[in-house]
Structure formats: C-alpha cells, structure tokens
Amino acid sequence: MELSSSLAAVLHSPLFLLAALLLLLVFTLLSFSSAKKPGDGGGRRLPLPPSPRGVPFLGHLPLLGSLPHRKLRSMAEAHGPVMLLWFGRVPTVVASSAAAAQEAMRARDAAFASRARMRMAERLIYGRDMVFAPYGEFWRQARRVSVLHLLSPRRIASFRGVREQDVAALLDRVRRRCCRVIADHRERRRLSQPDGGDGDGDGDENVDHRDFVDVLLDVSEVEEGAGAGEVLLFDTVAIKAIILDMIAAATDTTFTTLEWAMAELINHPPVMRKLQCEIRAAVGVPGASGGAEDFRFVPFGAGRRGCPGAGFAAPSIELALTNLLYHFDWELPPHADGAAAATAARLDMGELFGLSMRMKTTLNLVAKPCDMHA
Structure with missing residues (x-):
C-alpha cells in the first residue's frame, strides 16, 4: 500500500511530468534529425534550392498565414523564384516565376506529372478521381475518356x-x-x-447525345467484358469520382472568374468603357474580332496535368461576360444613406484563399439596360 501510494505521488509530481516532456522532446528531435532529407542517398548530397528559416516540427506552415499565395510571393522576392519549403516533414519546391513554371510544366512535365497519395482525396473523392490520381494507366484512360466524350472541340461546339x-x-x-x-x-x-x-449547336446531327454518365458506364462494361486478362479501370467508385471532378471543377470556378472580372472592370472604369465600345462595335459585324493581348498566365495549368476543360470554360466565360457588358452599363450601388455611388476605391478587392479564390466580400452592382437602338 505504501509502495503504491509513493509511486502515485511520484507520477503526479511536477518534476516527473517535466522530465517526461523533456524525454519526449529529445526523442522527437532525434527522430526528426535522423529523417532522410532530400538528396540523401548515401552519396554526394544534391544541391537544394534556398529555404527560409522555418519553425521546428511544423516547418514553414505557420509562416503562410491566411493568404498563402501572397506570402509565397513575398518569400520568393527574398529567396528567389525557386525555393524549398517544409510543410511539416514534407519537402515542397515552390516555383514562382514564368521561367521556373515553364521548366516544371513544359520542359520537365513528365517528372512532375504524378501526384502524391493524399488521405483527404481518398476520403472525399474515393481516391479514384482524375485530378489527384497518380500518373499512370488509370489517369491516362480517365483523361482520354473525358476529353473524347465530353471536352473535345467537336463536343464543345455542340454545346x-x-x-x-x-x-x-x-x-x-x-x-x-x-x-x-x-x-x-x-x-x-x-x-x-x-x-x-x-x-x-453547330448543326452536326451526327454528334452522340448520350449522357456522360452513360458513356462511362458503357466504357466500364466494355472493359469488364474484354477478357480475364484485362484490368477494369472504371468501376462504380471511379465513375463517381470522375463525375465529382467535373462538377467541382466547372461550377464554382466559372462563377468566381466572372465575379473577379466584373470587380476589376468596376475598379477601372476607362477599361470597362473601352471594352464595352469594342464589344458593341463588333457585335453584328461578320468576321469582326478584337486583337487579343498576350497575358503570360496559366489559369488552366500546362503540360500533361493541364486542365482538360480549358476549351469549355473559356468560351463559356467569354460569352457570359461579353453579353453582360453589351446589354448593360454597370456601377456601384449608392451608400445606405442615399448618397450617390462612390468611386471604386471603396470596392473591397480582398480575397479568400481556397480551392477557388473567391472575393472576400460578395460583389453587388447596379445594372442599367443599354438601349443600342436609341
């Protein structure tokens, strides 16, 4: 009885708890320092990109804040266009310049085409979707079916x-x-x-009008009946995951892009007036087209893992935006006290970080119909 009471007193003493915490800390530091670093292969250590000073155990995660894209830009200004960050114990190379992005997504896209295994993707989208699938036969077949039966130029024209x-x-x-x-x-x-x-659409009566789900089911049945030696790539779980990819990637992103475009035009009235004049002058003129400016951005990615829906999203956004600017004039709403609409300086252009970069404050505008025959 005395021994058990003495042992309980020792276990509950502050000194014992402090010693246990110190031992745990030392063990964690030793295991972290013995972990294999990038370039460790028993031979010559490979040169690594520059890396900012991070936080023990957590790496650079606490430094990113609520707007990681802005923090990454400021870090790139200090450490260069290519830098090494640690997200916990996961090394991550960040490319922040056009030249570095072209090197990764064009010149060496085969080396960066795969995707690491993610528990989140496995739980939310079954681990059988096209976006997070590793580079291999399943990804190639899923992309081929999606492009052939839904996102080909002929299909897009039919819509x-x-x-x-x-x-x-x-x-x-x-x-x-x-x-x-x-x-x-x-x-x-x-x-x-x-x-x-x-x-x-374009009047093509030979276009197959089956639902995309039916196409995937037909492909699954063909693969299943191909023979004992064939591998079934598109099971029910894979079909659900691919459909979820299509819905998630094509809905919120289109709306968000339109909202940002209208906000930027409101913030730059001369640009809006110039664009409206060009649209209203070109509508109804056969063969009229404006000279596109060369913007060096990659909103749909590039290389093997570039977005297959780029050809579908671009005409959808252009059609909606040009019609909104052609038929209406836009301005900010008046103040709550009835004062006239203020300048664009009071428009909140802050953003919320996420899978799609939404505006922090919902955009509210006043539309005035434009009578083109007046």
Whole structure:
C-alpha cells in the first residue's frame, strides 16, 4: 500500500511530468534529425534550392498565414523564384516565376506529372478521381475518356446552343431585377424542355447525345467484358469520382472568374468603357474580332496535368461576360444613406484563399439596360 501510494505521488509530481516532456522532446528531435532529407542517398548530397528559416516540427506552415499565395510571393522576392519549403516533414519546391513554371510544366512535365497519395482525396473523392490520381494507366484512360466524350472541340461546339440559352436566361434575370417588370415565359419554356432547348449547336446531327454518365458506364462494361486478362479501370467508385471532378471543377470556378472580372472592370472604369465600345462595335459585324493581348498566365495549368476543360470554360466565360457588358452599363450601388455611388476605391478587392479564390466580400452592382437602338 505504501509502495503504491509513493509511486502515485511520484507520477503526479511536477518534476516527473517535466522530465517526461523533456524525454519526449529529445526523442522527437532525434527522430526528426535522423529523417532522410532530400538528396540523401548515401552519396554526394544534391544541391537544394534556398529555404527560409522555418519553425521546428511544423516547418514553414505557420509562416503562410491566411493568404498563402501572397506570402509565397513575398518569400520568393527574398529567396528567389525557386525555393524549398517544409510543410511539416514534407519537402515542397515552390516555383514562382514564368521561367521556373515553364521548366516544371513544359520542359520537365513528365517528372512532375504524378501526384502524391493524399488521405483527404481518398476520403472525399474515393481516391479514384482524375485530378489527384497518380500518373499512370488509370489517369491516362480517365483523361482520354473525358476529353473524347465530353471536352473535345467537336463536343464543345455542340454545346453552343445550350451555352447561348443559359446566357440568355442570365440576361433575363438581370433585366427583370433592374427593370422590375413581369418576365416572359422563355425561361419557363427552357426549363420545361428535357434537353434545355433545341441545342442545335453547330448543326452536326451526327454528334452522340448520350449522357456522360452513360458513356462511362458503357466504357466500364466494355472493359469488364474484354477478357480475364484485362484490368477494369472504371468501376462504380471511379465513375463517381470522375463525375465529382467535373462538377467541382466547372461550377464554382466559372462563377468566381466572372465575379473577379466584373470587380476589376468596376475598379477601372476607362477599361470597362473601352471594352464595352469594342464589344458593341463588333457585335453584328461578320468576321469582326478584337486583337487579343498576350497575358503570360496559366489559369488552366500546362503540360500533361493541364486542365482538360480549358476549351469549355473559356468560351463559356467569354460569352457570359461579353453579353453582360453589351446589354448593360454597370456601377456601384449608392451608400445606405442615399448618397450617390462612390468611386471604386471603396470596392473591397480582398480575397479568400481556397480551392477557388473567391472575393472576400460578395460583389453587388447596379445594372442599367443599354438601349443600342436609341
């Protein structure tokens, strides 16, 4: 009894707890220092990119803050366009210049085409999707089926009628809100039709109009019946993961891009007026097209892992944005006290970091219909 009480007193003493914590700290430091570093192979140590000073155990994670992209830019200004960061015990090379990005995504894209295994991806999207799949046969087959049956130029052209009807419905909603009139029945008729309208597109009657899910199911059945030696790449879980990729990658990103574009135009009124004049002068003129400026950005990535939906997203955003600028003039709403609309300086251009970079404050604008025949 006395021995047990003495042992309990020792275990609960502050000195014992402090000693246990020190031993745990020493053990963790030893295990961390003995971990294999990049370039350790028993031979000559490879040169590594410059790396900022980090925090023990956590590496550079605490330094990124709530807006990692801005912090990475400031770190690149101090340490160069290519730097090594540690996210915990995971080494990560960050490329922050056009030349470095071209080297990684173009010249050496095969070396960077794969993806590390992530528990989050396995839990949320079954580990069988196309975005997080490692570079291999499954990824190649999933991308080939997606491009061939949904995102090929011919397929995208066949969706032209659907895109135009969706933009017309958007314009109707904006016009109803700003004019406060009873809307016509075009939206109701469109929603009542199973195919969303005539959807003639470019007039190609030979286009296969099957649903993309049906295409994936057919591919799965073909693979399954190919023979005992064949590997079934598209099971039910893979089909669900690929469909989730399509929905997640194409919905929020398009809306976010339109919101940022309108915010930037409101912030630069001369640019908006110039763009509206160009659009309104070109609409209705056969063969008219503006000279595109060369912006060296890669919003859809590049190389083997570039976004396969780039050809679908670009015309969708362009069609919506040009119609909004063609049919309406835009300005900021007045103050709550009834004062006139202020300058664009009071427009909050802050962002929220995430899978898609949304605006911190929802964009609210006043639309005024523009009568082109006046």
